[in-house]
Amino acid sequence: xxxxxxxxxxxxxxxxxxxxxxxxxxxxxxxxxxxxxxxxxxxxxxxxxxxxxxxxxxxxxxxxxxxxxxxxxxxxxxxxxxxxxxxxxxxxxxxxxxxxxxxxxxxxxxxxxxxxxxxxxxxxxxxxxxxxxxxxxxxxxxxxxxxxxxxxxxxxxxxxxxxxxxxxxxxxxxxxxxxxxxxxxxxxxxxxxxxxxxxxxxxxxxxxxxxxxxxxxxxxxxxxxxxxxxxxxxxxxxxxxxxxxxxxxxxxxxxxxxxxxxxxxxxxxxxxxxxxxxxxxxxxxxxxxxxxxxxxxxxxxxxxxxxxxxxxxxxxxxxxxxxxxxxxxxxxxxxxxxxxxxxxxxxxxxxxxxxxxxxxxxxxxxxxxxxxxxxxxxxxxxxxxxxxxxxxxxxxxxxxxxxxxxxxxxxxxxx
Numbered sequence: 001x002x003x004x005x006x007x008x009x010x011x012x013x014x015x016x017x018x019x020x021x022x023x024x025x026x027x028x029x030x031x032x033x034x035x036x037x038x039x040x041x042x043x044x045x046x047x048x049x050x051x052x053x054x055x056x057x058x059x060x061x062x063x064x065x066x067x068x069x070x071x072x073x074x075x076x077x078x079x080x081x082x083x084x085x086x087x088x089x090x091x092x093x094x095x096x097x098x099x100x101x102x103x104x105x106x107x108x109x110x111x112x113x114x115x116x117x118x119x120x121x122x123x124x125x126x127x128x129x130x131x132x133x134x135x136x137x138x139x140x141x142x143x144x145x146x147x148x149x150x151x152x153x154x155x156x157x158x159x160x161x162x163x164x165x166x167x168x169x170x171x172x173x174x175x176x177x178x179x180x181x182x183x184x185x186x187x188x189x190x191x192x193x194x195x196x197x198x199x200x201x202x203x204x205x206x207x208x209x210x211x212x213x214x215x216x217x218x219x220x221x222x223x224x225x226x227x228x229x230x231x232x233x234x235x236x237x238x239x240x241x242x243x244x245x246x247x248x249x250x251x252x253x254x255x256x257x258x259x260x261x262x263x264x265x266x267x268x269x270x271x272x273x274x275x276x277x278x279x280x281x282x283x284x285x286x287x288x289x290x291x292x293x294x295x296x297x298x299x300x301x302x303x304x305x306x307x308x309x310x311x312x313x314x315x316x317x318x319x320x321x322x323x324x325x326x327x328x329x330x331x332x333x334x335x336x337x338x339x340x341x342x343x344x345x346x347x348x349x350x351x352x353x354x355x356x357x358x359x360x361x362x363x364x365x366x367x368x369x370x371x372x373x374x375x376x377x378x379x380x381x382x383x384x385x386x387x388x389x390x391x392x393x394x395x396x397x398x399x400x401x402x403x404x405x406x407x408x409x410x411x412x413x414x415x
Contacts, residue, residue, distance in 0.1 A: 007375075007378075008025045008029075009025075009375075009378075009379055010023075010025055010029065010030060010031035010033075010034060011028070011029030011030055012030055012031070012034045012310065012311070012317065013031060013033065013034055013306075013307040013310045013311060013317070013320070014299075014303050014306055014307050014310070014317065014320055014321060014324060014375065014376070014379065015031050015033060015181075015182070015303070015307055016375050018297075018298070018360070018375075019181070019182055019297075020296075020297050021177075021178055021181060021182045021184065021201060022182060022184065023182040023183070024183075031182070031183070032182055032183035032184075033180075033181055033182045033183040033307070033311075034183070034311055035183055036179060036183030036185075036186055036187070037180075037183070037311040039186065039187050039188070040187075040249050040250070040251075043187060043188075043249075045247075045248065045249045048187075048246070048247045048248070049089075049247055049248060051247060052090070052242075052244070052247035052248070053090060055242070056068070056069070056090050056092060056170065056172075059092070059169065059170040060091070060092065061093075066093070067093055067094060067095040067122075067166070067168050068092040068093045068094065068168075068170065069086065069092050069093075069094050069095070069168065069170040069171065069172050070094065070095050070096075070097055070159050070162055070163050070168050070170065070171045070172070071083060071086055071094040071095070071096050071097070071121075071171075071172050072096075072097050072098070072099075072155060072156075072158070072159040072171070072173065073096050073097070073098055073112070073115065073123075074098060074101075074108070074112070074155070074281050075104070075105075075107070075108030075109060075110070075111035075112035075115070075280070075281035076108055076111060076277075076278065076279050076280045076281035076282070077174070077278055077279065077281075078174040078175065078252065078255065078256075079111075079115060079174075080111075080115060080256075080259040080263055080265050081174070081255040081256070081258070081259055082172065082173070082174045082244060083096070083115065083119050083121070084119075084258075084259065084262070084263070085244055085248065086172055087119055087121075092172075094121055094172070095121070095122055095123075095124065095162070095166070095168060096115075096116065096121045096122065096123040096124070097123070097124050097125075097126070097158055097159045097162050098112065098123060098124070098125045098126070099125075099126050099128075099151065099154035099155045099158045100125055100126060100127045100128070100409075100410070101150075101151040101154075101155075101281075101282060102130060102133060102341075102407055102409045103151075103282045103283045103284045103285075103341075103407050104281060104282070104283075104407060104408040104409065105280065105281055105282060105283055105408070106408060107266050107267075107268055107280045107281065107396065108280060108281025108282065109281075109408055110266055111265060111266050111280070111281060112281070114263070114264060114265075114266075115263075118263050118264075124162060126154060126158045126225075127410065128150070128154065128225055129221075129222075130409065132221065132222040132223075133150050134341070134342055134343070135217060135218055135222055136149065136150045136211065136218065136222060136223070136226075137149070137150060137342060138342065138344075139211055139218055140206075140211070141352060142352060144204050144206070145292050145295070145296055145353075145355075145356035146204060146289075146292065147284060147288055147289055147292065147338070148284070148285070148289045149203060149204065149206070150226070152202045152203060153202070153203055153208065153226045154225075154226060156198045156202050156203075157198075157226055157227070157228050159171050159241070160193075160228060160229055160234070160239060160241070161229060163237065163239045164229045164233045164234060164237050164239060167237050168237075169237050169238040169239050169240060170240060170242070171193060171239065171240070171241040171242070172241075172242055172244065173193065173241055173242065173243050173244070174243065174244055174245060174250075175243060175244065175245030175250045175252075176191060176243045176245055176246070177201070178197065178201065179191065179243075179245065179246075180245065180250065180308075181304065181307070187245070187246050189246075190242075190246045190247075191243070191246070192240055192241055192242055192243070193240065193241025193242075193243075195228050198228070207227075207228070208223040208224070208226035208227050209223065209227070211223055251312065252277065252278070252308065253275075253277070253308075253309070253312070253314070253392070256277040257393060260393055260395065265277075265395075266280065266395050266396065267280055267392075267393060267394050267395045267396070268280050268394055268395070268396040269394045269396070270286045271286070271287075271327070271330040271331065271332075271333055272286050272287070272290050272300060272301065272302060272327050272328065272330045273286060273290075273300075273301055273302040273305050273327050274302065274305065274323050274326075274327060274392060275301075275302075275305040275392060276392040276393060276394045277392065278301075278305075283334045283337060283338075283407060284334065284338060285301075286301060287332050287333060287334045287335070287338075288332060288334070288335060288338050288353075291332060291353070292353065292356055294328060294329075294374065295353065295354075295356045295357045295358065295361075295362070296356055296357075296358050297358070297361075298358060298360060298361030298374035298375045299324070299328070299374055299375045299376065300327075300328045302323060302324050302327040302328050303324050303328070303375065303376070305323075306320035306321070306323050306324050307320065314391075321376060321379060324376045325376050325377075328374075328376060329372060335349070337406070337407065340406065341406065341407060350368075354368070354370070357370060361373055361374040361375070362374075
């Protein structure tokens with residue numbers, strides 16, 4: 001590791017002062033994410049839920065044939081719980097919107113179809129020209145080490161585009177990533193969706209039009225569907241996006257397990273984390289996307305999962321560190337699938353991936369040999385093992401069903 005590189009670690013969780021979203025560690029050694037998490041145990045959540053009900057009441061339409069709000073959903077993450085709150089607690093009639101990421105697993109297709117049927121909702125699915133998606137992915141991979149930029153861009157802009165087009169002003173999201181991970185805001189701030197947060201954090205600082213100047217082979221036809229609506233149109237409709245996590249005590253593990261019990265949400269085991277609930281709809285999120293996160297930031301998604309569980313006091317810091325070290329360098333399973341989809345040789349892809357390695361966390365030993373010196377190896381060493389990961393419920397026997405030779409690009413339903 002670079003000798004000039006110094007970092008502080010939170011005294012409670014596993015995050016460091018080098019977190020890409022920005023984090024503050026106070027004089028007592030506690031990070032801002034842990035500090036804001038403590039609000040979950042002190043806020044009056046009954047009061048906040050009533051506040052949410054009053055907020056959304058202004059958007060309820062007397063005509064039951066109209067939509068009260070828009071809810072962005074996928075075949076994984078918190079979609080089931082969000083929709084459960086929207087329909088069963090808030091009594092709203094939502095229009096569901098889904099951006100097709102093209103890396104769909106059979107499990108994700110099943111969950112999405114089951115969600116639509118179970119909650120009896122209309123859904124709009126955006127299918128961007130796959131040729132354009134591949135062109136953009138090649139650009140974003142080479143320029144800033146992201147295979148997920150089109151997915152993040154589409155998932156965060158399609159709901160806003162539909163809100164403007166159909167004049168449905170209210171968009172309801174789950175939890176705010178910046179608040180949950182690093183305490184970027186307080187729950188009491190009741191921060192809402194913003195163009196700036198999307199660009200700076202979700203899109204790594206690049207809007208769709210910024211990609212046009214990178215490589216000549218991208219053109220207007222490739223990027224126009226990723227453009228955020230202009231402020232005039234947004235203000236004319238009064239579009240706003242609220243986060244349920246500001247009004248409901250957000251606990252992904254407990255929420256997912258409730259959805260498994262009530263609505264048959266399907267889960268699976270992963271190679272690179274102990275959490276069986278997140279991102280079961282995608283072959284690449286916990287695979288090549290997660291590897292790139294490790295290469296660039298010195299930690300991967302399993303650290304996010306462990307920090308969350310430490311904050312909920314379900315595991316100790318030592319148990320969390322054990323789980324991180326157990327999973328973070330696990331081998332990828334679907335790299336060949338990604339290469340086939342993108343039309344690239346694995347040797348070429350490996351060259352690009354290695355170019356993304358951050359020298360703060362990786363020491364080059366030879367041409368194609370690297371030594372990992374990431375965050376988990378620079379904290380106090382623990383020997384204690386953990387069986388906590390066994391408490392996560394996998395509704396599938398083992399892993400995501402193996403694909404034959406390609407992704408399920410269009411999931412029309414499930415028998």
